[in-house]
Amino acid sequence: MNEVLSIVEYLTAYKLDYEMSQADLYGNSGQYTVYPTSEEELSEIFAFVHKYQFTVNIQGAGSKRGYGGLIDQADLLISMEKFTGIVEHQSGDMTLTVKAGTKLEDVQRYLEDFNQKLALDPFMPHVSTIGGVIASNDSGPKRLNYGSARDAVIGLRVVYPDGKVIRTGGKVVKNVAGYDMNKLFISSMGTLGVITEVTVKLRPLAKSTATCIISFQGEDRNTIYSFTRNLLNNSIEPISCELLDPIVSYKISGINKLSLLISFEDVEKSVEYQIKYIQSLIEEEMNLIVLRNSEEKQLWDRLYQLPIDKEAEHNNGEKLFAVAKIGTINLNVIDILLKVMEIRRNTNIDIYTHGGVGHGLMQLYIKGEEREMIETLTKMREVTNENGGYCIIKHLPLAQRLVFDTWGETKGAHYLLEGIKTKVDPKKILNRKRYVGGI
Amino acid sequence: MTVSQQKSKQPACKDGVSNYLWNDAPDETKWADCVHCGMCLESCPTYEQTGQEQHSPRGRVYLIKSVAEGKLTVNEEFMDPVFACLDCRACTTACPADVDVGGLIEEARGQVRQAIPLKGWKKSVNKLFLHGIFPHENRLQTLGGLLKFYQKSGMQTLVRKTKLIQIMPKHLVDMEGVMPKIHSSVKKKHRNGSVIKAKQETKREVAMLTGCVMDVMFSDVNESTINVLTRNGNDVHIPQNQTCCGALHVHAGDRDMGRKLAKQNILAFENDDTVIVNAAGCGCMMKEYGELFKEEPEWREKAEALADKVEDISKFLYDTGYEKPKASLNKRITYHDACHLAHGQGVREEPRDLLLNIPGVEMVHMPNADRCCGSAGIYNITNPEMAGAVLASKMENVPDDVEMISMGNPGCMLQMAIGVKNHGRSQKVVHTVQLLDWAYQKESRG
Amino acid sequence: MKKWKLKTKDRHIHGLSQLLNDKQAILYHKEDLISYDCDGFTIHKSLPRAVVFPHSTEEVARIVKYCHDHALPFLARGAGTGLSGGAIPLNNEVIISMVKMKRLIDIDLDNRRAVVEPGYVNLKLTNQIIERGYYYAPDPSSQYCCTIGGNVAENAGGAHCLKYGVTTNHILGLELVLPNGEIVEIGRNGVLDEPGYDLLGLITGSEGTLGIVTKIIVRILKNPEGKQTVLAYFDDIEDGSQAVSDIISAGIVPAALEMMDKTAIEGVEAAAFPVGHPKDIAAVLLIEVDGIAAGIDEQIEQILSVCRHRNVREVRAAKDEKERAAWWANRKTGFGAMGAISPDYLVQDGVIPRSKLPEVLRRINKISEEYDLRIANIFHAGDGNLHPLVLFDARVPGETEKALAAGSACLKVCADVGGTITGEHGVGIEKREEMRFVFTDEEIAAQTDIRSVFNTDNLLNAGKLFPSPSRCAEVKKEIKEKIIG
Structure with missing residues (x-):
């Protein structure tokens, strides 16, 4: 019988790209960090760690290291940072398959040339990988219209903790064959497997966009409540309807007032019509600014960067x-x-x-x-x-x-969550204690 | 001994697997179109009440088919869903493949009645109404006379006061409570001169079915029909040898009696070009007489010829044109679609149009207006519980703020009147043609 | 009235009756059960042991617990309009009919949600709120009578899913009775992203194999301000398919984009809701755009121009709401309408990448010739969801088997071009074996592993969704042993 290899022996023997790493403030790291570039490498790594019960943490580019988790260092940290690139883009079918380590911003930039976009607006898109966004189901204000990863993802490739590769969903926009296993991995915080490839449905890039900032003079609940309610009850179709407190409003727009951020994306006529409509709603003690083009983009960029301090x-x-x-x-x-x-x-x-x-x-x-x-x-x-x-x-x-527990108290069906984790990762080697109730 | 009882002793041919033992069995081509999609479910009042699929159109068709396939026999459990059907035909409207569920049900009932003759209270009611009264003009008239006497003589008051009423079956009590004021029979009134001339210039001559119940309980509706027809240039012929249309018999599975009555009417109206009917159930039946004569081709042909001539009063007026009344009625009215008008004959817009053209009439929409009221021939007597539940759903949809509920069928009129009374409502129940007549009358009074 | 009493010796019927508040809410005579031996999929038939009609979550829980404790197979059924056999009692199940749980519990327009019981009929929800300016988006063709509980089980789609998504995109919360009788709530108060694995997403579309839904919180949407429908007739089906791709490529997201081919048109025109489509055309497209009224004309113009570019014979927008409604009624009753031109039909539900439409239609045509069976095509062209309707006559010996094989061949084509075997009807009994076209054994095992977390003894709706007859046989044996033992 062969002797048990240590992690570092394995990484060296298989000529993998790795480094030794230090523990830091946020935990969720590993003694070693490995940067796989192919699914085969990943699958083999897992077959190895699974066999010998080494613990593994997983990250995209590391922007969510402070998000859950009770363990400082696992035996190995797998970084998906170098697992990048477009796998397949069917422009006519409006679907895209991309490797999980690809930064969201890079995906959007790529799609711009085709007048398409991935309708997702997570925070920190320039540092977040698409795999990370999906594993955490992160979304921003535009979720109102865009939806989130659970609405955009149509297929995944996942490496299970024992190294087997499982495909979930498919490449078509509508699919009810078998359980909707995509959902299991979206928002699972990497506790069930490593997402290697993501297939998403796309949307056309809007022909015209604009964002309205409605700022309120005072902070009267009833004024805000009735205005907002009225706004939502009309047939305009805002992409976001985000309420900002004066601090956030100041940080992103320079207006030190409680504000509503309402954006539109549609054909020009429709966007202009809706802006006019908003103008008609504005009351005396409110102020409206309409941002377009680069001004609009900068405002949103500042909002998505708020988590970086x-x-x-x-x-x-x-x-x-x-x-x-x-x-x-x-x-x-x-x-x-x-x-x-x-x-x-x-x-x-x-x-x-x-x-x-x-x-x-x-x-x-x-x-x-x-x-x-x-x-x-x-x-x-x-x-x-x-x-x-x-x-x-x-x-x-x-x-x-x-x-302070990241997730708060566990709810009634918690044993189901534990059951799922145990089925998929019986040895509990992957992202241990990262999720709800110490899963 | 009736014809059907004789037959029950000698089952007709039994082909291969089918468990239908008598002639005139449910017609395979009728269920062949059913693909079990379920689009009929929500249209069915008995499914709405029970939630049970054997009480849905799809379920009933499936049961009927299963007997033909030899999986089931005609027994009590089969009978229940087949007879719980209101025969309202709402499923026929809903069905994407036009499956004639109503026709299948009637054929299946024919089989059941021969396999399992009626017993007890239901038998008495069936026998009393279907054999004892409806087909016999004199008895009907006598009943009418008795009812009239009952109302006029003070006996009604007496019966109500003395609580004699408590020993009558519940539904008959209900009916007694809403019994319309009995007028004189139209048919009897015109027994000597058979054509009533148009009020002004004659444009055409039409025949009229006076009906059985209609002419006794609602002879004023018949009067109104005649008024409206003659007002609009129609001579009205009332053939004296006409009889009950037989719908109630066919609904109850008594197809032999249905055939007998149909034949009499076919002969009675043989020489007329148009037959006006003001009772949706009768109109629908007469249009379907052909179904009764699958095994008698010569009668089938005659039946189909009659079917082409039958027209509901509202559709006839709408199609041939009529004088719009000038006097104003100033009423808020809602309209109830009689099943056999809307689902049975596809007449929906015509009566509404008629009402809308009366000055001062404000039409209020009734949600689910084409939902059955639960009357369904004598269903409300034989299945009072289900009929009551269906009626309660109906009443929930009657708008609060209307003064009148208009419709085109006497059965519905009685049932809706019970609904108004039992549910503490105040609406007056009227026939569409009455409203038109009243508007004309008001106009002529100036 | 005769005194009611159970006329059976089956002790479990007595046991179940005892658990019901209305002791009579149980069916067990063969004549009553036969209506439950299949659903909208009529090729497999099997009688249930009994049908019970609970009125509350607690009753459901009691029944489930009883079945669990006595190892009785059971399953839930809504209106029974499913097209893949998901509600057929393959193992002589006790059917728990959810149709008496049909209350609309709450409507909260401000927060855009409604709470319904599972037996509530899909279209009723929209009818309740449409006048106040709202609607419920998922609109399967059977929406006149299918229940929202059934929609959740099947993750039902519909014509308007192209823009608005399928059922799973509109479910905010569920109350559920687990196969052991325990009641759990997920997505409490309909709040998004409740921490924990996305059970909401997992249960939606699980075809009634993970639990029985007893309460549903759904998202409701504001009525679009404007809506316009365009009808286009094509002499060549390839032109029609290309027009579909062109519309999407032009950056338009129609609310719906539907297509019917010549045979399908023959069916709908022969049935109850004809609208006068010419009989000699190869394809009709129905394209609906909705949204802000000010922006719609521009999109309609673009659609008209795309169609003209693709040799359309005739293209026009609906002149009024009545015409629009007639076009949709004609389309939505399309499946049932096949009854008018064929005694039986088998509807398939493959999905393909949109761009493969012309190729796949050609191949389906070839299958039709090979099997000598007519195949009508009615489909959601916008999202590539095909509904080949294989027309056959079950009375002709061997034709049912032939139709099944032709249907399966259609699905193989869909899988081969990178698509899938079902877009909205579910796998049920019908497509169990075809699961192998798209998933490996390992991938199927990954799914059954998840099932075993919820449905440990596989008493709930066993034999559905997954292939591998050996496994099914095992289960049956297990159940048998439990009952005997």
Whole structure:
């Protein structure tokens, strides 16, 4: 019988691209980092680690290392950063197959030449890989119209923890053959397998776009509520209807007011008609600015970059930076946002937020010291539970994640989640303890 | 001994596997088009009530087919779904492949009645109404006279006061409660001079079916029909040898009696070019007489000739043109589609158009207007529970703020009147042609 | 009234009746059961042991628990309009009919959602809210009578899925009775992205093999401000197919893009809702665009011009809502209409990449010739979802088998060009073996592994969705042993 190879022996023997790595603030790393470039390599790596029960963490380009997970270092970290490229683009069928390590921004840039796009608007598209976006099901304000990864993905190739390669879905836009296994891997935080290839459906690039910023003079709940409700009840078709607190509004547009970000994408006539319509709704104590072209693009870029905070990265963890995702019943976004503003007024903590009143998902940012940070997060989790929703942590250093559970309490059907994990990864070698309830 | 009982002792030929033992069995070509898609389900009032597929059109067709295929026999369990059908034909409208479910049901009922003769209370009712009264003009008239006497003599008041009413079966009590004021029979009135002349210039001559129930319970509707026809240049012929159309018998599976009555009417109307009918159920039956004579080709031909001449009053007026009334009625009205008008004869827009053309009439939409009211011939007497449930659903759809519910069938009129009474509503139930007549009358009064 | 009592010696019928609030809400006579021996797929038939009609989640849970404890196979059924046999009681199941659970529990227009029970009929939801300006998007052709619970099980599609997505894109939350009788809620309050694996997405389309849905939170949409439908007749089916590709390539996302070929037109014109399509054309396209009214004319103009470019014989927009509705009624009753030109039909449901349309239609035509059976094509051309309707006469010995083989050959073609075997009807019984056209044994095992997490004893709707008869035989044996033992 052969002797057991160590990880490093294996990586060397198979001439894989790897390096030794250090633990850091966020955890979820490995003793070694390997950069596979083919599915065969990955499959073999897994066959190896599975056999000898080495633990493995997986990342795209590493932008979500602060998102869940209770373990500092696994035996091996697999980085998909070099697993990139377009596999197949059927322009006429409006489908695209792409390797999972490809950055989302690169995908969109590629598609622009064909007047097509992938209708997804996750945060940090320039550093996020498509595999990572899918594994975390990340989405932004435009989810209102675009939907999320669960709506765009039509097929995946996944390497299972034992090395076998499983295809889910297919290459066509409509498919109910067997279980919808795509859904299992979307939002699974890499705990069930490594996504290697993604097939998505595409949309035509809009012929015209524009974004309206409606800023409110005051912060009166009833004014905002009735205006928003009225807006949503009309037959305009906004791509986003995002409520920004004054801090976020200031950070991305320079307007220090509670604002609504309403964007349109359609043929020009339709976009202009809808802008006129918005103009007709504007009341006295509101202000409207319409952004187009590069101004519009820059505004959105700034919003998608909010989770990156250079300051926090350079102060050695004295001031912590946390990003949270809140889900609630659509219009409750207004109450939660006002609550955040109240917390900001009444404490010293730097907290700001925005959320979609048409889909109920919010992004929350907090800067502060550990104790007040945990207190605030605890408070926010209470507030969201009261509003029929949840609050999960998308970004926080490992030390604090160990104190404050990323996912919150587990719900009734948790044994089903555990059952799925156990079926797929019986030895629990992949992204161990990364997900809900310590899965 | 009736003809059917004689037959029941000597089953007709039995081909291969089929468990239908008598002649005139359900016609295979009728179910061949059913592909079991289920598009009929929601149209069916009994499926709506029960949620059970044997009580759906698709289920019933499947059962009927299963007997022919030898998988089932004609027994009590088969009988139940076949007789619980209201024969409302809503499924015929819904069916993408035009399967004649109603025809199949009637044929299957014919088989059931021969295999399992009626017993008990249902037998008495069937016998009383179907054999004892409807086919016999004199008895019907007598009944009418009795009812008239009953109302006029103060006996009605007496019966109600003395609680004699409590010993009558529930549905008859309901019916008693809404019994229309009995007028004189039109047929009897015109027994000597058989043609009523048009009020002004004669444009054409039409015959009229006076009907059995219609002419006793609703002879005022018959009067209105005559008024409206003569007002619009029609001489109206009332053949004296006409009889009950037989629809109730055919619905109940008594196809022999149906045939007998059909033959009498075929002869009665042989020399007329147009036969006007103001009862949807009768009109529909007469248009389908041909179905009864699959085994008698010469009668079938005659039946089909009659079918072509039969016309509902509303469609006739709409097609031939009529004088729009000038007087205003100022009423809020909703319209109920009688099944055998909407689903049976495809007449939907004509009566509505007629109402809309009466000045001052405000039409209020009734949701699911073409849903059965549960009357369905004598169904409301034989299946009172289901009929009541169907009626309750119907009443939920009657708009609150209307004064009248208009329709084109006497069975519906009685049932809807029960609905109005039992559900604490206030609407007056009228026949479409009555409204037109009233508008004309108001006009002539100035 | 006769006193009601059960007339059977089957102790489980007595046991189940006891669990129901209405003890009579159970069917067990052969005459009553026969209507349940198949659904919209009529080729396989099998009688259930009984049919029960629960009125509440708790009743469902009690029944399921009973079946679980006594190892009785069971399955849930809605309106029974499914086209792949998903509700057929292959193993003499106890059928749990969900049609009495048909309440509309809540409508929340502000938050764009409605809560319904599974027996609620699809179209009723839209009818309830349309006047207030909203609708429920998934619109399978059977929407007049199919239930939303059934839609969830099958992940039903429809003509308007091209732009708005299928059922799974519109389900926000579910209450579910698991195969052991436990009640769980997923997607609580209909809030998006509940932490944890996406069970919502997994259960939608699982064909009733993972649990029985008892409550559904659906997304509702605002009515589009404008809507226009275009009808185009082509003398050559290839021109029609090319026009489909051209429309999509022009950057238009129609709400629906439907096509019918010559045989299909013959059927719908012979049936209950004819609209006067010429009998001699090769294909008709029905193209619907909706959205902001101001932007629609431009798109319609573009569509008209694309069609003209592809040698259209006649192309025009609907002149009013009545005409539009008539065109759609004609199309939506297309399957049932086949009854008017053929005693039986078998509908297939393959999906192909749009660009392969001309090639696939040619190959289907060839299959029709080879098997000497007529094949009508009605399909959602916009998303490449084909519905070849194999016309046959079951009374002719051997013709059913021939039709099945022809249907399977059509699916093989779809799989070969990179497509799949079912786009919206589900696998059910019908396409179990064809699963092998698109999945390896390992991939199928990965799916049955997931089933075993939920449906441990495989008592719930066994024998559906997955091939491998050996496995099925095993299951049956297991069940038998349990019942005997």
